[in-house]
Amino acid sequence: LQRLSVGRGGPRDLAALRDGLDSGETLARSLRAEPEALLPPPAPLAEIVMCCSDHGAIVAALAEALADEPPLLVRDGGFVRQGYRAELDEQRTLRDDSRKTVAGLEAKYRTAAGVPSLKIRHNNMIGYHIEVTATHADKLDLAALGFTRRQSMSNATRFSTAELADLETRIGRAADQALALELAVFEELVAKVMAVSASIAAAGRALASLDVSSALAELAASGNHVRPTLTDEPAFAIEGGRHPVVEAALARQNGAGFVPNDCYLGTERRLWLLTGPNMAGKSTFLRQNALIAVMAQAGAFVPAKSATIGVVDRLFSRVGAADDLARGRSTFMVEMVETAAILNQATARSLVILDEIGRGTATFDGLSIAWATLEHLHDVNKCRALFATHYHELGALKERLDALAPYTMRVKEWQNEVVFLHEVAPGAADRSYGIHVAQLAGLPAAVVSRAEEVLAVLEKGEQSSAVTRVADDLPLFAAAPARPASGTAKPKESEVEKALAEINPDELSPREALDALYALRSRLPAD
Incomplete structure (x- = not known):
């Protein structure tokens, strides 16, 4: 319209x-x-x-x-x-069926002249014309037929009529007239x-x-959503909240259920400091609560067991990493510009989610920025906020900031593996398990092993001297057989190693030892 x-x-x-x-x-x-x-x-x-x-x-x-x-x-x-307007149908007929129209007129002239060999032809010089042989041309009653002589040749004579000239004009204009109509x-x-x-x-x-x-x-019926309660109070109480998009994706991929989590942002604990390892679900938790707020204020039911939400005047989000090189902004500059907008505009009725503030610069610079940002959100903006970070040192602020509540993503270490439970629980994380995530991503075993060695040195004593000791002890032959991984990076035992561990050499005869050797060799992976 x-x-x-x-x-x-x-x-x-x-x-x-x-x-x-x-x-x-x-x-x-x-x-x-x-x-x-x-x-x-x-x-x-x-x-x-x-x-x-x-x-x-x-x-x-x-x-x-x-x-x-x-x-x-x-x-x-x-x-x-077709059939809506007769005049348009006529023009379309002329445009599309011109040969049929010309053939009908030709038959009419043949009958009137009594000349079976009469033909209507066309060329680029004189257009449509009637052509008869010279023998028949002299016998025609031109006045009665309305023929006008156009051209005489040795073996044929060409004529025209007013009707034929009009047909030629109409055929030429038919397409334009049809479109105009x-x-x-x-x-x-x-x-x-x-x-x-x-x-x-x-x-x-x-x-x-x-x-x-x-x-x-x-969506509410199929996704088991509930009707939220909206209030003017500064509340944000979500029980069993879920991320609707991630939940649907998991159901499509492997049928796995989404792990729900609670979120309570009130006057006494309106600022959550969320720590935990990579891949544990911090960003998902932040986004799901922001989506729940948006859905509730849009009039939708929300993916949760229950939800009571104080009306949000604006929702601010600083999540992800992106640059704006066309404007001369690096990834870190974009992060800082967006953080500045939040700190300058968020009110006590706003909802803010911040993910990994300060990660784009040096460790101490980033920690300092994150520290000051957290204090400003608490003391000046006084808004409801979820603040996810890997800077575990920020947990010390809970002693000074009354409305700050530390939470963490739960993990479980089992058989040298890290299992992400995707559950939010009170407390603070002491590790980020970044090396474990790097191993899951496919970094070479030698790189993972060396990273663990460096991490072990850095975690001991004063940092600057530890870095110097690591640099002085560079592994010159790291490309040779890789150091055995330890801790979370310990490689899994192969099938050949398992079979070898089950063999007791002292109990084997020479023939059995040879058979065992061939059996082990056959289980080696092909090159």
Whole structure:
């Protein structure tokens, strides 16, 4: 409707109005069949029925005039239904069936002249003309037939008639005239649509409202969502919250269930400091709570067991890493610009999620920025906030910041492996398990092993001297057989090693030892 109103629309826009309004009429009839649904207090449904009804006249006009599948552009033509306008059909016939028209006129002249060999031909010099042999030309009654001599040759004579000249003109102009007539029909239809544009727009709004409401209702039913409670109090109490997108992705991939988590941001603990290892789910937790707030204030049910949310005036998010090189901004600069916007604009009614502030610069610089940002959120902005970080040192602020609550993502170490439980629990993490994640990502075993050695040195004593000791002890032959990994980086025992461990050499005869050796060799992976 908007494109048509500014002269940018096409035949398919008219067809879309035709089909959409017709569907609206069908929907209105379906709703009328459920009279109990239209009784007060559900007034919006009655309004939707009213807005979607009484469009039969414009639907009929568009259906009568438009082809079933019109082209995209007006200039392409062919969008007016055959039989809608006789004059247009005639021009199309001339354009598309010119040979048939010429053949009919030729048969007419043959009968009138009594010359079976008479033909109507065309060339670029004289256009359409009648041609007969010289023998028959002298016997023709030119005046009675209305023939005018055009050209005489040794073996044939060419003639023309007013009717043939008019046909030639009409054939030449037929395509242009057919398109012009279609354009006129299009303008007429647009004018009819614009005359009832207000009611069409109302139907569009009604359909959109029902579309959004029914889609959200279907999502709430299929996703086991609950109706949130909105309040003016500075509350944010989510029990069993879930990330709707991640939950749906997990269900599609392997059917695994999403691990729900609670989140309570109130006056006494409105600022959460969330620590924990990489890949444990910190970012997911931050985003799911932001999404729950957005969905609740948009009027949707939310993915949780229960939710009580104080109205949020603005939601601020600083998550992820991205640069803006076209404007001369590095990844860290973008991070700082976004953080600055949050600290300068967030109010006590805002909801803020911050993920890994300060990670794009030196360790002490980043820690200092994260430290000061956390204090500012607590003392100045006084907003509800989730602050995820790997700087475990920030946990010391809980002694000074009354509304700061430390939480962590739970993990379990089992058989030299780290299992992410994806659960949020009170407390603080003491490790980030970054080397374990690097191993999962596929870093070479030698790199993982060396990283563990460096980490062990750095975790002992004063940092600067530890770095010097590591640099002085560079492994010159690291490309040789890799150091055995330790801790979380310990490689898994191969099948050959397991089989070898089960063999007791003292109990084997020479023949059994040889058989065992061949058996072990056969289990080695092929090169």
